[in-house]
Amino acid sequence: MEEQQRMDEKEWADNPRLNAWTAAQAASFATCSPFDRGGWDFSVESLDRLEDLLRRRFTSYEDITAAHDTQLVTLAAWYLGEVHIRHHGAQWQCRPEPDPQGLGNDQPYVTVPSDRADEYPPADDDPDEDGRPLTVPAHELDALFLRGPDHRLRDTLTRYQPRDR
Numbered sequence: 001m002e003e004q005q006r007m008d009e010k011e012w013a014d015n016p017r018l019n020a021w022t023a024a025q026a027a028s029f030a031t032c033s034p035f036d037r038g039g040w041d042f043s044v045e046s047l048d049r050l051e052d053l054l055r056r057r058f059t060s061y062e063d064i065t066a067a068h069d070t071q072l073v074t075l076a077a078w079y080l081g082e083v084h085i086r087h088h089g090a091q092w093q094c095r096p097e098p099d100p101q102g103l104g105n106d107q108p109y110v111t112v113p114s115d116r117a118d119e120y121p122p123a124d125d126d127p128d129e130d131g132r133p134l135t136v137p138a139h140e141l142d143a144l145f146l147r148g149p150d151h152r153l154r155d156t157l158t159r160y161q162p163r164d165r
Contacts, residue, residue, distance in 0.1 A: 006114060009093070011096055012093040012094060013092065013093050013113070015094070015096035016096075017094060017096055017098075018092055018093070018094035018108060021108055022078070022092055025074065025075055025078035026078075028075065029075060029078070029079070032071055032072070032075055034053060035075060035079075042079070042082055042086050044083065044087065044154055044157060047080065047152070047153040047154045048152070050079060050153060051144060051152060053076070054076060054144060055144065057072065058145065059145075061142055061145040064144070064145055065142055076141055077108075077138040077140075080137040080140060080141070080153060080156070081108065081110045081137040084137075084160075088133075088157065089112065089113075089116070090111055090113075090133075090135075090160075091110065091112075091113050092108055092110055093110070094108040094109070107137075108136075108138075109134055109137070110135050111132050111135070112132040112133060112160070114130075114132075117130040120132045120133065140153060140156050141153075
């Protein structure tokens, strides 16, 4: 990976915008109902509980996307990302400044750090890019309502299984 790419990744993984967002989520996690009732241990199994909560609160893609700026959805996205981090060594990343073109590429996401890129060979359909998994937790919450009842949040963790070389 080029030195400039490494520097860019470092900036996307450690910047005031991302750091403020993650700190705010961590601080409000224990006090936000329904998360304040305990049992949220960042386990893979707890993703089933999170999914059940979201499916009870929202009935459609339109409902959950309209609630993206609510504390519940923001914390749910943070929680999903934290499970990725704690179980697979991913890290948060986010554009340091809002997207100047307003294309919606501003959501925090999780991915494997570039120093582990060799664990994930390039995808066949994009040989110029490394194959590291990348997950935008907010989009995965939305996908619960697009992909149907058989789609599970825990399935997002299968991305960390390296493909055959």
